[in-house]
Amino acid sequence: MKATAIACLIITGIGATVIGNSAPAHAASFSTCTTSQFNIADNVTGTSGCQISNDYNQDFLNTNPSTVNQAGFFGLTNWVFGGKIGVDSGYIGTREGQSGTWDISNVIQSSWDNIMLVFKSGKDTTLVGYKVADGVTSGSWSSPFEPAAFNSEFNNTKDVSHISVYYTKGAKPPVTSVPEPGTIVALSLVSGSILVSRRRKNQTVG
16 A cells, blocks of 8 residues: 555656746736627638737837737747838738738748737727638738727727738657666656565465
8 A cells, every 4th residue: 555655646747847828927918819898810711710909009019029029929929020011021911001912822821820810900909810820821801999999989890000910830748857877766666566466465464
């Protein structure tokens, strides 16, 4: 019994450590894109998720980390800025106004794990991120900056200032911790003592 208990204690002390992209210590909060009052989740076709940042209204790259990574859109903090739609970046489409198109087929790479379109407007709005669905490279959009979505006093939907493309690349695989040599020796000793006790028990019964 003692040997079994020791073995359980030692075995439960060995765990797998998973390294992932977690949200920052002070992650931004987000609002849902769909309520009973509004629905901007489907304002961008070809996407699988939508988040409204409650804390960031700028798309700054000159901060460390960038505002998008400070916010932790979709639980990720390793977004890489790829460029802006229709601004000498290889991304085709309409980058501002009330509606337009987006097309990343010319520049998308197989190494990109996630792709996000970030919409920015101006005063009284915050950044809105749309996660692109797997396998989709183009679509259409209409401005997500509707008054009801931002509890704002402006009467009409605001124009989009620009659309930025972000992606993640080369996600790290899970890493399993290796037991210390001393722990391995202890496990060997414990399992050995368990076998000995079982043999004695069998001899006694026989």
